[in-house]
Amino acid sequence: MRRDIFQAVADPTRRAIVLLLAVQAMTPNSIAEHFDTTRQAVSKHLRILSECELVKQQQQGREIYYHLEAEKMKEIEAWLEKFRQIWQTRFSQLDEVLEQLKKKR
Amino acid sequence: MRRDIFQAVADPTRRAIVLLLAVQAMTPNSIAEHFDTTRQAVSKHLRILSECELVKQQQQGREIYYHLEAEKMKEIEAWLEKFRQIWQTRFSQLDEVLEQLKKKR
């Protein structure tokens, strides 16, 4: 079972949940109220978000507050950064080549 | 059929393909050589990447070069930025509240 943050954020409902939880910790029921879906469906999304540790639970009486582990988002940034480096290096290499061609003329 | 960039980069093989194509445009066969998979499987991934316009084709004889549309990556950055703003605002609001409490004492 693939379960990484990219998989977690692939679903639009889960992305919306992440943004919701970025504002404040919430219970499954209160999250579900923001969407056109059932609590159980939200619960499943929360489980996936929990499994890749993007979200943590905090029991409070019979309610469970889910709050965001914002640090985890850095994994996405890290990949983007990796991409950006490759993309930039690619151009700088081209620059070097062009620079070489210039000198030879 | 959901087909957005988040869906596109949800698969680890597709993320690897994106990084490969960030270095240089490649044909399906040469891409497949970098992975433990068939050309057809790569072809399917390329189709998905094409559908969300993260990749463009360029026919050259009987070969088709796939190159990255790096601009598309900004959609991921945009969402991350949105998240970051919410996350930061959340803290600045807390700061304001604390600031208020301080003054009242």
Added chain:
DNA sequence: TATATAAGCAACCATTTGGTTTCGCAAATA
């Protein structure tokens, strides 16, 4: 104490996914 509420869990279902094999077409090459 009886009832209402919050939530996880399991079973089920339709659809999507990632992969394979097979095929046909077009371009290159012998």
Added chain:
DNA sequence: TATTTGCGAAACCAAATGGTTGCTTATATA
């Protein structure tokens, strides 16, 4: 011209996904 090569498309398959309904447990409240 005959053959090889590069490719997409279609048919098929097992597994995963997103959703539903029904159940149980635990906490709060009348």
